[in-house]
Amino acid sequence: MRYSLWSLLGNAIGGHERWPRAWRSPEPKRFYDVVIVGGGGHGLATAYYLARNHGITDVAVLERGPIGLGNTGRNTTVVRSNYLCDDSAHLYEHALKLWENLSHELNFNTMFSQRGVVNLAFTRHELAEMERRAGAMRLNGIDCELLTVADLKRWIPILDTRDTARHPLLGGLVQRRGGNARHDAIAWGYARAANALGVDIIENCAVTGIRQHGGRVVGVDTSRGHIAAGRVGVAVAGHCSVVMGLAGVKLPIQSFPLQALVSEPVKPVLHTVVMAGHVHVYLSQSDKGELVIGAARDNYVSYAQRGSFHLIEEQLRALLGLFPVFSRLRMMRQWAGIVDCAPDASPIIGKTPVANLYVNCGWGTGGFKATPGSGWVFAHTIVNDEPHPLNRNFTLERFHTGRLVDEAAAAGVAH
Amino acid sequence: MLLIPCPWCGARPDSEFASGGEAHIVRPPQPDAVSDEQWGRYLFFRENVKGVQRERWMHAQGCRRWFNVVRDTVTHEIKAAYAMGEPPPQAHR
Numbered sequence: 360m361r362y363s364l365w366s367l368l369g370n371a372i373g374g375h376e377r378w379p380r381a382w383r384s385p386e387p388k389r390f391y392d393v394v395i396v397g398g399g400g401h402g403l404a405t406a407y408y409l410a411r412n413h414g415i416t417d418v419a420v421l422e423r424g425p426i427g428l429g430n431t432g433r434n435t436t437v438v439r440s441n442y443l444c445d446d447s448a449h450l451y452e453h454a455l456k457l458w459e460n461l462s463h464e465l466n467f468n469t470m471f472s473q474r475g476v477v478n479l480a481f482t483r484h485e486l487a488e489m490e491r492r493a494g495a496m497r498l499n500g501i502d503c504e505l506l507t508v509a510d511l512k513r514w515i516p517i518l519d520t521r522d523t524a525r526h527p528l529l530g531g532l533v534q535r536r537g538g539n540a541r542h543d544a545i546a547w548g549y550a551r552a553a554n555a556l557g558v559d560i561i562e563n564c565a566v567t568g569i570r571q572h573g574g575r576v577v578g579v580d581t582s583r584g585h586i587a588a589g590r591v592g593v594a595v596a597g598h599c600s601v602v603m604g605l606a607g608v609k610l611p612i613q614s615f616p617l618q619a620l621v622s623e624p625v626k627p628v629l630h631t632v633v634m635a636g637h638v639h640v641y642l643s644q645s646d647k648g649e650l651v652i653g654a655a656r657d658n659y660v661s662y663a664q665r666g667s668f669h670l671i672e673e674q675l676r677a678l679l680g681l682f683p684v685f686s687r688l689r690m691m692r693q694w695a696g697i698v699d700c701a702p703d704a705s706p707i708i709g710k711t712p713v714a715n716l717y718v719n720c721g722w723g724t725g726g727f728k729a730t731p732g733s734g735w736v737f738a739h740t741i742v743n744d745e746p747h748p749l750n751r752n753f754t755l756e757r758f759h760t761g762r763l764v765d766e767a768a769a770a771g772v773a774h
Numbered sequence: 775m776l777l778i779p780c781p782w783c784g785a786r787p788d789s790e791f792a793s794g795g796e797a798h799i800v801r802p803p804q805p806d807a808v809s810d811e812q813w814g815r816y817l818f819f820r821e822n823v824k825g826v827q828r829e830r831w832m833h834a835q836g837c838r839r840w841f842n843v844v845r846d847t848v849t850h851e852i853k854a855a856y857a858m859g860e861p862p863p864q865a866h867r
Contacts, residue, residue, distance in 0.1 A: 598824070600820075600821070600822035600823075600824070601822075601824050609815075609819045609820075609821070610819065610820075610822070611814075611818035611819045611820065612820065612822055613795065613820055613822050614822055614824075614847075658792070658793045659776075659788070659793035659829070659845075660793075660795070660796075660822060660823070660827060660829070660847050661847050661848075661850065662824045662847050662848050663847070663848055663849070663850055667775055667776075667788065667789070668775055669775070669787075669789045701818075702817075702818050758814045758817070758818045758819070759810045759811050759813075759814035760810065761810070761814075
């Protein structure tokens with residue numbers, strides 16, 4: 360069923376009891392041309408673009424639980440492409456361009472809102488880095504503007520821009536095409552659109568083994584039986600080392616908890632995304648009125664989906680330094696997701712030492728924004744058995760050649 | 775919060791410590807003699823264990839000494855701590 364004003368009116372008359380399921384819940388077949396392991400945004404987007412861009416519809420997406428409950432449902436929903444390195448800029452900008460038309464493309468409201476992403480500078484060096492990044496972004500054809508303190512005061516009136524502020528500001532950088540999207544909608548929208556093209560979305564199906572024959576992947580063992588596959592793509596974020604370990608493939612990845620929290624809902628008070636890397640907090644206000652506030656990640660390996668309390672304290676201390684107006688705001692919920700971090704804070708999308716087995720991981724603390732672009736290039740990589748030009752420099756080989764895409768050094772913490 | 779047993783200072787909160795990641799990674803004795811493949815493996819590739827992992831910690835805001843810890847990365851339970859250069863306790867080898 361196509362969602363439209365007419366379908367909405369028709370179902371309103373019917374008391375909203377006759378909406379069809381957005382995607383089927385099929386029994387897994389015994390063979391698929393392509394099996395995607397991981398039913399988060401990246402896996403579902405990959406399945407969708409396999410069908411839409413390449414006409415490959417004999418595809419299954421296997422998800423251990425219900426779809427979209429991992430990092431897709433746990434991030435802070437920021438979308439941007441303000442990267443320094445050319446390779447990253449092109450990849451994330453491709454994703455941002457896909458975001459701009461995604462609601463139409465999927466016939467599903469992703470609530471994409473280009474409210475702007477503002478980065479704040481508190482030191483001369485941060486300001487110099489921003490000027491450099493703005494130059495790089497312009498050369499890559501990506502919109503950005505440097506802001507003075509006066510601009511910031513006008514743009515975000517509740518920001519403490521006084522000289523006597525806890526964190527005196529020196530300036531900022533804004534990407535106005537950046538913003539937020541509804542995180543769940545991206546999983547549901549891609550699932551529904553992929554399903555409509557014939558993809559099987561198989562929930563509650565944990566992968567327990569990856570079968571190989573002669574150095575070539577031939578299928579996966581799951582909690583719902585063996586599924587043979589021509590090709591297997593793995594997009595499981597924090598658990599990539601575990602799943603790829605089933606195939607004997609070791610990765611340059613460590614998994615860490617990354618936390619976020621939301622406040623009680625309040626009236627509209629913040630109309631843009633604010634990121635303060637130096638004091639380490641970033642936030643936006645959701646359409647429900649809650650402030651969605653991101654924190655630093657813990658610095659030790661964990662699969663526990665919970666973070667340290669002292670990081671919350673630091674995050675809120677930074678928040679109140681910037682926005683004293685929030686001092687009496689109460690926090691409602693806190694959670695963590697397990698993020699897969701590569702040494703250079705850039706993703707890994709490409710082939711593996713096992714033929715016909717592909718990996719998409721290493722998105723670290725910033726994978727949500729890339730979801731459409733990630734699916735696009737991963738589908739291409741799986742179909743052609745070689746990377747798309749956009750992920751050519753994001754393969755595993757870079758950890759042997761030394762050609763890293765070092766956003767960790769380039770842009771610091773904000774990923 | 776983790777309560778990390780520093781062998782010299784006793785149990786202290788994890789905010790005093792810096793994690794050094796996986797322990798017992800051996801630097802190739804002759805870096806010039808290994809291939810790019812092997813060197814990349816040494817520098818970047820990690821087990822990233824889900825379960826019991828042996829890892830290095832430094833008491834950054836205390837005695838500033840390095841030591842090893844055996845920790846479960848799912849439950850965060852710390853099973854043992856032992857000095858740098860020592861082999862892991864028998865049960866966790």
